[in-house]
Amino acid sequence: MPKQKPAKKEPAQSTAQQLASIVKSCRDIMRKDKGLNGDLDRLPMLTWIMFLKFLDDMESVRAEEAKLAGKRFRPAIEPPYRWRDWAANPQGITGPELIAFINQDEAIRPDRKRGDGLFAYLRSLRSANGDRRDVIAKVFQGTFNRMTNGYLLRDVVNKVNEIHFTSKDEIHTLGALYESMLREMRDAAGDSGEFYTPRPVVKFIVSVINPHLGEIILDPAAGTGGFLVEAFTHLQKQCKKTEDLNCLQKGTLFGIEPKSLPYLLCQMNLLLHGLESPDIDPENALRFPLREIGDKDRVDIIMTNPPFGGEEERGILSNFPQDMQTSETALLFLQLIMRKLKRERHGATGGGRAAVVMPDGVLSQEGIAARVREELVTKYNLHTVVRLPRGVFEPYTKSSTSILFFDTTAPKEFAWYYEVRMRSAIKAYSITQPFRFDELIPCIQWWTKREESEASWKVPHAEIAANGFSLNFRNPRAAGAHKFSDPNDISNSTQTKLGEFLTIAKKFASCWASLQQMTAKDRWPTVPFSQIAKQVERDEEVLVDKDYPVLAMSWYAKGLYVKHTKKGGDIKAQKVYKVCDGDFVYNRLFAWKGSFAEAEKEHDGCYVSNEFPCFVIDRENVVPGYLWAYFAQPALWELIETLSTGTTSTSRLRLKESKLNQFLVPLPPKPVQQGLAQIWADSLRLEEELHQLTTMLAGFAPAVLERTVPIKN
Numbered sequence: 001m002p003k004q005k006p007a008k009k010e011p012a013q014s015t016a017q018q019l020a021s022i023v024k025s026c027r028d029i030m031r032k033d034k035g036l037n038g039d040l041d042r043l044p045m046l047t048w049i050m051f052l053k054f055l056d057d058m059e060s061v062r063a064e065e066a067k068l069a070g071k072r073f074r075p076a077i078e079p080p081y082r083w084r085d086w087a088a089n090p091q092g093i094t095g096p097e098l099i100a101f102i103n104q105d106e107a108i109r110p111d112r113k114r115g116d117g118l119f120a121y122l123r124s125l126r127s128a129n130g131d132r133r134d135v136i137a138k139v140f141q142g143t144f145n146r147m148t149n150g151y152l153l154r155d156v157v158n159k160v161n162e163i164h165f166t167s168k169d170e171i172h173t174l175g176a177l178y179e180s181m182l183r184e185m186r187d188a189a190g191d192s193g194e195f196y197t198p199r200p201v202v203k204f205i206v207s208v209i210n211p212h213l214g215e216i217i218l219d220p221a222a223g224t225g226g227f228l229v230e231a232f233t234h235l236q237k238q239c240k241k242t243e244d245l246n247c248l249q250k251g252t253l254f255g256i257e258p259k260s261l262p263y264l265l266c267q268m269n270l271l272l273h274g275l276e277s278p279d280i281d282p283e284n285a286l287r288f289p290l291r292e293i294g295d296k297d298r299v300d301i302i303m304t305n306p307p308f309g310g311e312e313e314r315g316i317l318s319n320f321p322q323d324m325q326t327s328e329t330a331l332l333f334l335q336l337i338m339r340k341l342k343r344e345r346h347g348a349t350g351g352g353r354a355a356v357v358m359p360d361g362v363l364s365q366e367g368i369a370a371r372v373r374e375e376l377v378t379k380y381n382l383h384t385v386v387r388l389p390r391g392v393f394e395p396y397t398k399s400s401t402s403i404l405f406f407d408t409t410a411p412k413e414f415a416w417y418y419e420v421r422m423r424s425a426i427k428a429y430s431i432t433q434p435f436r437f438d439e440l441i442p443c444i445q446w447w448t449k450r451e452e453s454e455a456s457w458k459v460p461h462a463e464i465a466a467n468g469f470s471l472n473f474r475n476p477r478a479a480g481a482h483k484f485s486d487p488n489d490i491s492n493s494t495q496t497k498l499g500e501f502l503t504i505a506k507k508f509a510s511c512w513a514s515l516q517q518m519t520a521k522d523r524w525p526t527v528p529f530s531q532i533a534k535q536v537e538r539d540e541e542v543l544v545d546k547d548y549p550v551l552a553m554s555w556y557a558k559g560l561y562v563k564h565t566k567k568g569g570d571i572k573a574q575k576v577y578k579v580c581d582g583d584f585v586y587n588r589l590f591a592w593k594g595s596f597a598e599a600e601k602e603h604d605g606c607y608v609s610n611e612f613p614c615f616v617i618d619r620e621n622v623v624p625g626y627l628w629a630y631f632a633q634p635a636l637w638e639l640i641e642t643l644s645t646g647t648t649s650t651s652r653l654r655l656k657e658s659k660l661n662q663f664l665v666p667l668p669p670k671p672v673q674q675g676l677a678q679i680w681a682d683s684l685r686l687e688e689e690l691h692q693l694t695t696m697l698a699g700f701a702p703a704v705l706e707r708t709v710p711i712k713n
Helices: 016-030 041-069 095-103 118-123 132-141 150-160 168-192 198-211 226-236 243-248 258-271 329-340 369-380 437-447 461-466 487-516 570-575 588-593 628-629 632-642 657-662 670-698 698-708
Strands: 104-108 115-118 217-218 254-255 301-304 353-359 380-387 400-405 414-419 458-459 527-528 534-536 546-555 559-567 576-577 584-586 596-597 607-609 614-617 664-666
Touching: 016 041, 016 150, 016 353, 016 632, 041 132, 041 150, 041 198, 095 104, 095 150, 095 607, 115 118, 132 258, 198 226, 198 301, 198 353, 198 400, 217 226, 226 254, 226 258, 301 329, 329 353, 353 380, 353 461, 353 527, 369 461, 380 607, 414 461, 414 487, 461 698, 487 670, 546 570, 546 584, 559 570, 559 596, 584 628, 588 607, 596 628, 628 632, 628 664, 628 670
Parallel strands: 217 254, 217 301, 301 353, 380 414, 546 607
Antiparallel strands: 104 115, 353 400, 380 400, 414 458, 527 664, 534 614, 546 559, 576 607, 584 596, 584 614
C-alpha cells in the first residue's frame, strides 16, 4: 500500500480577540514612531501593510488552484516584491535597509540585487485588461510610508504576518474588525472635515433601493466604500451560478474617490468583503462637463452621501451650466447624479434611480439651489424624502439631513415625506448612543404600503413649486407649542441632582482608589464564559389555555420586560424557554448592541423566545449583576460584533452560544465584582439624570420668558 502524503498543515485560525489584539499591538508599536501623528497616520499605514499581506495570501491560493487545474498562473506582484519575499521572515530585512527598500525609487532589494524600491515598483504595475495590477498601481499612487523607524516597522510587519487571509472565517472576522477601524478613522477625521455615512443609513438605503443583479451601481463620493460594500453583500445573495458571480465581480460596482486616504481604505474594505478587483476612480467625480455625459456613461443606480459645504476650484465649476454654478459641493453632486442616471427610453426599466443624502439647508436655499431643485422636481420623479432625526451625524457635524429618492420616470403629482423618529430611550445621539438601524425599520415597513400617518405625509408638487421649490416641509402633525416647567422647580431640581452627582462621583473615586492599591499578584484571571455559565433549556409542562408572560429585552442594559402573553398551547408549539430568577439571558440578534440581562424575581416563571438563550450562573464565583455589567459595556460591542455572523437587515447578526462560550471574561474577587456592578448601575442612572438635567436647563430661559412675556401659541 503506497504511503500517503501527510496532509498540508493549515495555519492556526485566530480568534476575534486574537485578531483584535494583533491590530491593537500594531497601533501601540506605531505610537512609538516619530513619523506618525494620530490615527489619521496610523490607520493608513496599517491598511497598506495588511493590503499587501492580503494580496499575497490571495495569490498563494490562486497559484495553488491553478497548479491543481494544470493552468499557468501569473502573479500580480513578481519576486522579490511579494510579501513572502521581504516581509514573511521575522528575521528579514529591517532597520534603515527596510525603510530604504520601501521608500526609495532605487534600492537594495531583499534578493541583494539593486533595483526599484517597493513603492516605485508597485506604482509602475500595468495591465492590458484592467486586472488587479492596475488596482495595485492606483492604490499606491497616493500611498506613502510615513514610519521613520525601520525596526518598529519590522515589528508591525511581523504582527500582521500572524493574520491568515487564506481562512474565509478569518477574513470575515477581520472584515468586521476592519469596519470598526473605519469607524475610528471616521472619528479621527471628524476634526478635519471628513464625515462618513452611518452604517444604519447605508443599510437602509440599500434595503429600499433593492439593487438587482445585472444593474450597474455607482457611488460618485465613495469615501471608504460603505455603500458599495453593502450593495455587494446584498447582491451576493442573488448569485445562484458562476455567471452570476462573474457579473457581480465585473462591471457591476463602481466608485469615485479622489482623496488618497479614503481611496486606500475603500479598496481594502471592498477586497476584504470579497470584491476581487474593485473599480474605484481616484480622480474628481466632477471633472467632466455635464453636457458631455452620454448614454454610455449612465448607470442604473446611484447611492451616495456627497460632501457638504465644500468648495471646488474654478475649473471644476466651468463643467456646469453658467446659471447652475455654485460653491455648495452637495448641489454640484446632485446635478451630476441627475445626469448620470439611465433614461427610461434607453432600456432602463422604470428608469435609473438614486438615493442621495442631503443637508437640510440645501433643501430650502434660494438662488441656484432653487433652480437645481426645480429641475429635480419638474424633470425627474422625486417620489420620497426621508427626514432623518437631528444629530444622526453627531458628533462629526450638527447638520440636519434628509435622503432624497428619485428616478428618471415621469414626475408624479406629489412627493411622499417620512419623518424618522429618534428612539424614546435617549435625548441626543453621541458616540455611545449612536443612531441605530432599528429606528429605520418602521420606514422600511411603510415603504411598500404607503399610507399617511403621524410620521408620513404627501406634499403636492404644485405646493413645492409655490414655495420656491423648497423641499424643507415640516411634519404637519408635529406636536404643538412647548409648555415649560416653573423656573423655581428647574432651579431646585438642578441643585438636588447636582448633589446626587457628587455622591456618585465620590463612590467612583473611592472604588478606583481601592483598585489602584492592588499589586500585580492580585490581578484576576480571565476565564471562558462556559466555565462560569451553563446553558439551560427548561421544558416544563404548561396549561394549554393559560396565559403566560413572554419577556423581551431592551438594548443598552435596560433589561428584561414583559412584552405580551402567550397561551400555553402556543408555548408548547413554539420553541420558547422558561426563565428563572438569576438566569443570565441574551438576545442573539442584538448582542452586538449590548442586549444582555440578568433575570430578577419578577421574571421568574416567564418565558423568552428561542433567540434568547438562558444560562445558569456559577454563583459561588460570580455575583449577581456582574456579568450583566460586563457584557453591556459599549466598549465591547464592536468585539462582540466580530463574533456574530450574518450581515444584512434580513439576515441579522447573531451571536451563537458556541462563540459566547469562548468569550474570555475577567473574574476579579467577589467584592470587586460587586463594586463594579454597582458602579455600572449608578452610571446608567447618572446618564439618565444628566439627560433630565440638560433638558431642564435648556428650558430655563424659555420658561422665564413664558412667564414674563406674553407669547402667542
